[in-house]
Amino acid sequence: MSSSDAATRTAPSAGPEPAPVVDVEQAEAALVEHYPRLVRLGYLVLPPSLGRNRRVLTAHWLTQRTLPRGRTTVERAMVPAQRGAGRPGCDPGYGYVRLRVLRSALEAGVPLRRRAWPRRAQLPPLLPQVWGLRLFPRSGGADELALDQQLSALGGPARAAYVLRGLERLPDAEVRRILEGAGVADPHAALAEADGVAASYELLGSSEFDPCSLQARPPDLMRRRQHGRAALAAAAAALVCGTLLALPGDGLAPGGPAAPAHARNPAAEAALDPGKLTRAADGEWRSSARTDFSVWPARGSRTDDRELLGRALAVWARPGPSVQVSATPGTASGAPPGPAQLLYAGEVGRARVVVLYDGLRLVRYAEPRSGAGGGAALDFARVDGAGQAGSGAVVVSRGKGAVRYLTAPWVRTVAVRDLRDPGSPARELERAPDGVTGPLPAVAPSASRGASGCAEVAALELREEGGGTRLVTDLGELTPARLTSGRPQAPHEVEGEAARAAWARTACLLGAVRSNGVRSVNSWAYATQRLPEGNGTATWVCTRADTWRGAGSRVLAQFQAPGEETGAIAARAQDSPACGARDPRVLAGVLWKSRAGHWHVLAAGSKDVASIRVTGGAQGAARGHTLAAPARKGAQAQLTGRLANGKKVPALR
Template sequence: MQSQDVAPRPAPSSGPVVDVEQAEAALVEHYPRLVRLAYLVLPPGLGRGRRVMTAHALTQRALPRGRASGDASVIPAQQSGGGRDGDPGYAYVRLRVVRAALEAGLPLRLRARPRRAQLPPLLPHVWGLKLFPRSGGADELALDQRLSALSGPARAAYVLRGLEKLPDTHVRKVLAAAGVGDPDAALAEASGVEARDSLLDSPEFDPCSLHARPTDLMRRRQHVRAALAATAAVAVCGALLALPGDGWGPDGAAAPSYAQNPAAEAALDPGRLTKVAGTAWESSARTDFSVWPARGGLVDDSALLRRALAVWARPGESVRVSATPGTPSGAPPGPPQLLYAGEVDQARVVLLYDGLRIARYAEPKDGTSGAALDFARVDGANRAEANAVVVGRSDGNVRYLTAPWVTGAAERDLMKPSSGAMDLPISADGVTSPLAGPAQSGACTSWNVLQLKDGSGTRLMTDLGELTPAHLTAGKPSSPHEASGAEALRDWSPFACSLASARSQGVRSVNAWRFARQPLPDASGTAAWVCTRADTWRGGGTRVLAQFHTPGGVYGAVAAKAENSPACGSRDPHVLAGVLWKSGTGSWYLLAAGSRDTASVRATGGVEGSVRGSMLTVRARQGAQAQLKATLSDGRSISGLR
């Protein structure tokens, strides 16, 4: 521990007891949450892989050994609520998990018998694989770094406050029961970290949703003589790690290499990187990432470029690796193209492109510890989709590297279509000033997007938590247009917050199509039906939302949604959706609408009704359910989106 030791376990006291079956039921029901709790309390110095395995081991050993345990009497009951709240079985298991995680951080002493939690877990164990949680963004990384600076009891206090939502009085009791000598000091230390409770639920801290990477395959396949040589090489590298410098010498945070593959080595040679001339795009028939010039103040820093290439090929255990869905994260097939190398905020950043993917390598200015590697698929990008790449994130702000043909950038709030755009300066290297990203937690009161101008028009791009921003369009799927026009901005405004559902999905573009305007009963005005479709770089995984917006409302309501559906797309530009709606007079109605080429609509089930045309209004009861069918003008039948 950094500053506070864990006292000896308190003696069991009399009081209500917890049965084995009760504790086991709580452990099974809340296992993912308990493992997350253990992972967050464990000392970060263990490394992400060992923290994962240790968190699972400690949680699985949290069951009492006998039929009952007196520890329950010192466990504070949580505030009223359902589920785990007020469950003494869950509180008992949680206490044992917290206690074991704190003990795991105690230093081993020569003359003291080690506690079980201090030893590496024998089980669970996975041979030949490294397992680690999915990497988050800059906010998660910043929180992880702040938590690593806390003592074990302070980390436990922060997590019990933020993840378990316990008041401080209950946190003190849990810490005292877990053996913490000074719970008040732990709470005071935890209060020094900015409260970002929502981040504790991030996939960054989920040891049940894991990435898997092989350990050194070449080394495992060698015979005994080669294994001895490899062991000697590891010993030499271990000695190098003890020396001052940047870790693995010229390869930075990369894992050691034992392979001698000329083709692979050529791909890691910074001297063979493709560097496009600054004016190549002006005479090229292509307008994609292949004609981006190499920019940035560190394009000639061979040591930095070699580290970036080596980490791409062999990311070390400490490197945070992320990739958009459907994006391979393997080594480059040959020397890639350099897009950017320079300093962004407090990091050195390298952007590389291999024809299929963009890879972003980032390391702190003062070393290679905490390096990150991100991948995004960009094959087939057109001019609009190759307009910008995220080059840095810090404190909720985003900086973009813009395409060489971009002539201007601005920041716009998509929820305020009439507020205008605020100019965003672009440096000589093509990097924008910081742009406030869309809020990731709490109430959605704004949605900032990037507005870019070039010789062919004005486009809107939105950050969805990935390297490449998504291109926003509006209009009929067969002929969408840019979302930067006044009418398109008004159409997008009530539905901007629905973009949050497309985060981290590898989204290429999102189109908003107002497919119907429906008069409301009881003289309530006219409602708008809008279909938003998010298409991905990999083709599959599309997300379709049919949304309903009434007069005077700030937000649209999601009436129906579907995944991997052709609806609202260029191949099937049709949609049918319905919603139960309550008028100002208190009457309930089923409202349904289809696109313009809908000849008739019919509702069956809990609500019966039909109409010729594309819009149906039928009186209904609150909570009624109905099935929708429509016939198109060409005679084809479609079902309601669901």
């Protein structure tokens, strides 16, 4: 037999390559690994007409329904091009679940027909269901609002094409192939329509479009209560109507105290009239007995734009499903009770912004400059009881990690300070004649992870007429939080390098109190302690964040070891009076390891703590307000402090 015959016999016969097979385990692994990415893709492709709450729940529902029932042959459109090892697109399992998510999201946007059974994706999600709450991603800036508006104007296939290009980084040829597999009739037209979106693909990674990082707010509580009462009334309608007809009285009769249901409400009508908005005079704050938001003059380039003001009032009264509504905890988001006060109307970055005040709440309305309608945002913040210290600035714009403020008329100059660097001089911040500042960095939500998560923590320094200086910082809400130092009974402004140095090792923990309606944050070094084995001296700091509503305060006890850039949280509490004006006492402990490798339980209380005892995983007692006791790694101990009169002081938990 010749060598050529041998080669012929041993060469494999050419034939069609078998289609890849994905089993349920492979699909599940891809789903778990890339779940946030898949949910974001579904959220972006779903029709915006569903509203943000339903889009969030539907995106999670569609993604969780993508697993096959068993071993499944992968369609050609599910098999991605091999674009480099380790990328999600190279995994057939990921390609399978991605196409299932995309196909279901596109089906959800198909209108219902009378003579056709609805597809499963067109129905409200069975699970997950959240009762009594509205869930939506965190609001972004003007760029994200503009992108959301442009995506809302696209059809479902074009949205899918744009998202596959930008989020998945796929070339057009592969996008067309995936769209064909998802049932899109004309992928070329979808790509052409997606070309009209001018926004950067980087915006798709914003928290604005992240349905896995959510804010929770209550729905319209008054409407929910009314619906509940209406259901109860409907169950007993015959009995109630018969009883009312038989009873004497004129409560609902003509001439009774209640007006007919169709009667006009002059106050409600005036609240929607931009011509009825109240405005403070320019210099009223100089002579007024009050120094708060009520004496802010109306500023901005669009204070006379009745169309813009009318849209802001109409959206406040009746926000549509495309409006992004957010409110600080404890803040009502209902319609204005009467004519509000205009504080600002102008253009900030790429948005038109209107700021209103009704005596209890600040309301910010923002819409893209390219036009009104979709993409608007409405934010509420409770500010009742705000004095001069609490009404120095309002956030008018937030986006791309930076914020802009509208400052009070009594603020003479503004500057930026890095709380992490107390010795550095303040940087002057540009401010427009209408009181709007230039951008400055926002405190990142990841700041609570420690020094590695926040290289800089920017604070706004407000220098007021009369010489006063206040330090405030953005915690993700409409009003910045005021920063103070000192004992809880007499906190003072953060002025001077010593006061700023006390804040330097606490600044990175500000992220732990974000989005809680915080009014002020006080940091107080309540004890110092000499560490065992000559390891230096540690500082114990209590940081208390008080809210506008009173409830919901957060208390953090920190252990600041020598040489560490950031304090470690030793204990925390919610709704506790500890470390506050009502109860300035505090006691906390930590399990600490010396440089020699020995473990100790360390504890410290405020100055009026006369003795401390530790029990459980460590044993020890000490007179005075500090304690150090030997312990083992992982020991669980209980602390108890006592005052000089014998009264117990519980440890902060």
